Amino acid sequence: MTRADDDPGEGALAGSPASVAAAPPSSAPSPSVALRFRAGTIEVTGQPTAALLALALPSCVVDPRIPGLRAPSLAYADIVLALRDRGVIVDDMARRYDTLALVPREAPTPRDYQRDALSAWTKARARGVVVLPTGAGKTEVALLALASRNRSALVVAPTLDLVRQWHEALGRRFGVDVGVVGGGEHTVLPLTVTTYDSAWLHMEHLGDRFGLVVFDEVHHLVADSYAMAARLSLAPYRLGLSATPERDDGRDALLGELVGPIVFRKEIDELQGTFLADYDVVRIDVTLDEDERAQWAAARAVYKEFLQRERVSLGGPGGWDRFVQRAARSPEGRQALAAWRLQRRLAFGAAQKLEHVDAILRRHRGARVLVFSDDNATAYAVARRFLVPVITHQTKVSERTQLLRAFSDGTLPVLATSRVLNEGVDVPDAQVAVVLSGTGSTREHVQRLGRVLRPRPGKRAVLYELVSADTGETYTSDKRRDHRAYR
Amino acid sequence: MLTLDHVRVARRKQGLVVVPRAGLDEARALALLDDVLAVAREHHGRRRAELQAALDDVVVPVDDERGGARGASAATRAAAAAKKLVLDRCDFAARDDLDPPSLRAAVFAAAAEARVGSDHGGLDRDVVLAAVGEAHGLSAAALEAALWADLDEAHVVDVAPLAGVTAAALLPVWAQAELAAVLLRARQIVVDVDATPAQLRRLLGALKLHQLLFAAEPLALDDAAISGVRLIVEGPMALFAASTRYGLKLALLLPHVLACRRHRLSAAVALRKGRAPEPFVIAGRGHDDAAAVALPPLVQGLLDELPGLLAPELPGFVVRAAGAVVAVGGGGAFVPDVVVEHPDGARAYVEVLGFWSREAVWRRVEWVEQGVLPAPAVFCVSERLRVSEAALPDDPGGALVVFKGALSAKKVAVALTARLRRVSLG
Numbered sequence: 001m002t003r004a005d006d007d008p009g010e011g012a013l014a015g016s017p018a019s020v021a022a023a024p025p026s027s028a029p030s031p032s033v034a035l036r037f038r039a040g041t042i043e044v045t046g047q048p049t050a051a052l053l054a055l056a057l058p059s060c061v062v063d064p065r066i067p068g069l070r071a072p073s074l075a076y077a078d079i080v081l082a083l084r085d086r087g088v089i090v091d092d093m094a095r096r097y098d099t100l101a102l103v104p105r106e107a108p109t110p111r112d113y114q115r116d117a118l119s120a121w122t123k124a125r126a127r128g129v130v131v132l133p134t135g136a137g138k139t140e141v142a143l144l145a146l147a148s149r150n151r152s153a154l155v156v157a158p159t160l161d162l163v164r165q166w167h168e169a170l171g172r173r174f175g176v177d178v179g180v181v182g183g184g185e186h187t188v189l190p191l192t193v194t195t196y197d198s199a200w201l202h203m204e205h206l207g208d209r210f211g212l213v214v215f216d217e218v219h220h221l222v223a224d225s226y227a228m229a230a231r232l233s234l235a236p237y238r239l240g241l242s243a244t245p246e247r248d249d250g251r252d253a254l255l256g257e258l259v260g261p262i263v264f265r266k267e268i269d270e271l272q273g274t275f276l277a278d279y280d281v282v283r284i285d286v287t288l289d290e291d292e293r294a295q296w297a298a299a300r301a302v303y304k305e306f307l308q309r310e311r312v313s314l315g316g317p318g319g320w321d322r323f324v325q326r327a328a329r330s331p332e333g334r335q336a337l338a339a340w341r342l343q344r345r346l347a348f349g350a351a352q353k354l355e356h357v358d359a360i361l362r363r364h365r366g367a368r369v370l371v372f373s374d375d376n377a378t379a380y381a382v383a384r385r386f387l388v389p390v391i392t393h394q395t396k397v398s399e400r401t402q403l404l405r406a407f408s409d410g411t412l413p414v415l416a417t418s419r420v421l422n423e424g425v426d427v428p429d430a431q432v433a434v435v436l437s438g439t440g441s442t443r444e445h446v447q448r449l450g451r452v453l454r455p456r457p458g459k460r461a462v463l464y465e466l467v468s469a470d471t472g473e474t475y476t477s478d479k480r481r482d483h484r485a486y487r
Numbered sequence: 488m489l490t491l492d493h494v495r496v497a498r499r500k501q502g503l504v505v506v507p508r509a510g511l512d513e514a515r516a517l518a519l520l521d522d523v524l525a526v527a528r529e530h531h532g533r534r535r536a537e538l539q540a541a542l543d544d545v546v547v548p549v550d551d552e553r554g555g556a557r558g559a560s561a562a563t564r565a566a567a568a569a570k571k572l573v574l575d576r577c578d579f580a581a582r583d584d585l586d587p588p589s590l591r592a593a594v595f596a597a598a599a600e601a602r603v604g605s606d607h608g609g610l611d612r613d614v615v616l617a618a619v620g621e622a623h624g625l626s627a628a629a630l631e632a633a634l635w636a637d638l639d640e641a642h643v644v645d646v647a648p649l650a651g652v653t654a655a656a657l658l659p660v661w662a663q664a665e666l667a668a669v670l671l672r673a674r675q676i677v678v679d680v681d682a683t684p685a686q687l688r689r690l691l692g693a694l695k696l697h698q699l700l701f702a703a704e705p706l707a708l709d710d711a712a713i714s715g716v717r718l719i720v721e722g723p724m725a726l727f728a729a730s731t732r733y734g735l736k737l738a739l740l741l742p743h744v745l746a747c748r749r750h751r752l753s754a755a756v757a758l759r760k761g762r763a764p765e766p767f768v769i770a771g772r773g774h775d776d777a778a779a780v781a782l783p784p785l786v787q788g789l790l791d792e793l794p795g796l797l798a799p800e801l802p803g804f805v806v807r808a809a810g811a812v813v814a815v816g817g818g819g820a821f822v823p824d825v826v827v828e829h830p831d832g833a834r835a836y837v838e839v840l841g842f843w844s845r846e847a848v849w850r851r852v853e854w855v856e857q858g859v860l861p862a863p864a865v866f867c868v869s870e871r872l873r874v875s876e877a878a879l880p881d882d883p884g885g886a887l888v889v890f891k892g893a894l895s896a897k898k899v900a901v902a903l904t905a906r907l908r909r910v911s912l913g
Binding site: 039040041063067072232334358361362365366380387388399402411412413 | 602615635638719732857
């Protein structure tokens with residue numbers, strides 16, 4: 001086991017601007033190399049630049065704007081370890097995170113696979129990704145990791161709903177105040193939760209404050225901007241959590257650099273029936289009505305004609321980008337793009353789908369039902385038609401909290417949403433998911449299924465997928481079901 | 488703020504240039520802005536979705552002379568830009584006589600109860616809406632309209648901020664917004680400015696506010712009375728990744744650069760992801776606001792009191808308001824507020840940091856410790872920044888004077904005297 005005192009930040013001379021003020025530098029031992037955190041980077045100074053270069057420190061380059069070197073904060077741990085290896089005294093003014101004394105309150109006994117996950121992560125220098133299906137207790141693994149490291153920690157989550165859930169989980173487990181950055185709040189405490197957006201915005205100011213960063217739903221991290229947040233943090237310890245780390249664009253390869261390798265993995269079918277609820281997947285083909293079909297056909301003709309004229313094939317790599325670029329160049333192109341959107345809207349929002357939703361709600365009266373759509377307009381249409389609550393990006397935090405609580409306790413057993421709850425609701429009693437529309441992303445579809453898989457005695461979950469027959473949605477549906485969870 | 492979607496950028500031999508108003512001539516641009524302003528004003532008090540729909544109908548006829556796809560594209564961009572400029576100046580707010588979340592909560596609860604109580608699990612929504620509406624003194628139709636009145640598209644348009652805004656007044660705003668839009672994709676900028684101390688201080692203040700790193704060097708200009716400086720500006724991570732992360736920050740510098748008496752901004756701009764950066768230059772003249780800007784009271788107090796305090800100890804030294812940026816060895820710069828100098832060349836600077844960041848103070852302490860300042864400097868720091876004068880106890884290169892509220896000219900004079908005596912004696 002790696003011990004907490006394996007922290008690269010430990011053992012270096014503790015220093016900070018404040019300590020310089022209290023005790024001028026002349027009274028401190030002569031440092032050989034000074035490390036400072038500056039706007040998400042590490043400044044390495046204290047010796048002539050040539051001497052610093054001779055140390056061959058990882059990721060460091062000469063910065064002509066300072067008398068020294070600079071590295072992304074991501075390299076902090078490697079730099080400190082390299083300096084120690086070379087016997088250099090380090091005046092570490094970069095690290096500003098604390099060693100905590102987290103005492104877990106009542107906690108469930110970890111399941112074997114959760115213990116194994118923690119062990120695998122610890123062996124990997126406390127850097128790496130744990131892959132577990134939704135409902136299998138990824139949060140528990142993170143809470144164990146927090147207690148084992150005992151360092152100031154930042155949890156990064158994709159949505160405000162998840163931020164709220166993490167805030168509650170951390171406070172409940174450790175009985176301490178927990179900070180929140182995002183959604184209009186900015187309270188930074190030794191345990192803090194934030195969104196990926198806020199992490200990107202604020203990490204250059206906060207990147208020195210946390211020794212452990214937990215990236216929930218870590219597959220989001222590899223987007224250009226979010227990846228920057230990981231690079232701006234000096235946290236030596238990093239834990240990524242995901243049910244679906246692989247991405248269609250292949251960028252998940254970046255996770256190794258930003259967080260660490262996949263250190264532990266379990267799939268849905270390995271836990272189904274024991275640690276996850278049994279489930280059924282039901283696909284229902286619906287037909288467009290006469291008017292919808294006529295509009296759909298007309299729009300498709302416009303769009304196809306443009307593709308043929310411009311000789312754009314959407315099947316090949318970069319095909320979609322080429323279409324959008326060509327479409328932007330002419331009125332005909334913009335008409336083609338509008339036609340593509342219209343046919344998609346017609347397929348996604350076919351009137352008959354709402355009739356099926358009505359039937360499903362009747363069939364599962366009293367059960368907790370989540371209705372997912374691809375767009376906000378459809379989510380609001382469901383809310384208007386069935387007078388059920390809806391959560392979109394426009395829903396304020398206070399109302400989200402109330403609605404999720406009411407959904408959880410069964411007062412309001414049906415909840416409509418677009419994409420914002422794909423990863424954002426943790427309700428063990430949720431039993432039925434209805435996918436009205438969605439992208440071709442396997443990850444999104446698996447995440448939506450995961451919403452209803454939290455185990456409960458006697459529970460059998462069901463996911464309904466409503467697909468407009470003889471439209472592009474059939475292909476989209478086939479694409480997103482290409483996962484072992486649907487075989 | 489406009490984005491590149493609103494702007495037409497052309498490639499010329501010297502680099503990228505913005506095609507003003509995406510190629511729309513001034514007369515048609517004025518007509519377009521007039522139309523958009525009129526539509527916005529007509530929608531005062533109405534729903535945002537109605538304004539958006541009405542703006543969708545405002546189009547720019549394709550220029551007959553240019554015609555074709557390029558003309559249509561220019562018109563589309565220009566129309567989008569004009570609408571964005573006007574929408575950015577409107578206010579939108581939910582009606583404050585309604586409480587949609589409470590109404591929704593009541594409706595959802597009633598609907599859930601009705602569904603559970605129904606034999607077939609169905610719902611008669613009209614009955615639910617009528618019952619809840621009655622309880623709230625609303626008809627079913629009024630309740631349904633009020634249920635979602637807080638959504639963005641239902642927000643009420645307020646054009647009060649457009650009072651006095653004319654199409655002509657928006658033209659220069661449009662021009663500046665187009666330049667800023669290109670800078671959103673900038674990776675690095677080099678700024679040559681000739682500026683008054685107040686202009687420079689604002690520019691450097693903006694750089695620090697946005698945590699942009701810069702190297703500064705004095706700039707030789709033809710007019711000896713004018714001080715110039717070159718600032719090479721980029722984000723700290725720029726060394727490691729060709730990122731446009733700092734583009735917004737660089738764009739936000741633009742007004743401070745344009746305000747300088749003379750300015751030339753050269754940027755490396757990557758218009759698209761993965762594309763090599765291309766040069767983009769903005770050059771021109773701002774205005775000389777030296778006379779218009781009154782000195783801060785703390786600085787004026789020093790100018791009033793220091794001559795009398797220093798005269799007995801430092802004969803021959805003159806105290807005056809500083810007028811130039813001081814470059815610091817190894818990169819960095821600061822703009823002193825006061826210069827104390829002797830005809831033989833000996834001099835010292837005073838800078839009042841007031842409410843700057845602690846980081847700025849520590850940077851100055853490092854400069855003094857590293858001996859990279861061209862002359863001794865006294866940095867006056869508000870106690871709010873929580874630093875100690877002990878950080879620079881007796882350094883010949885500089886001192887910290889911490890003040891609370893009023894700045895003691897006497898303490899500054901003592902610090903200056905100690906350092907300038909050494910310079911004179913040396």
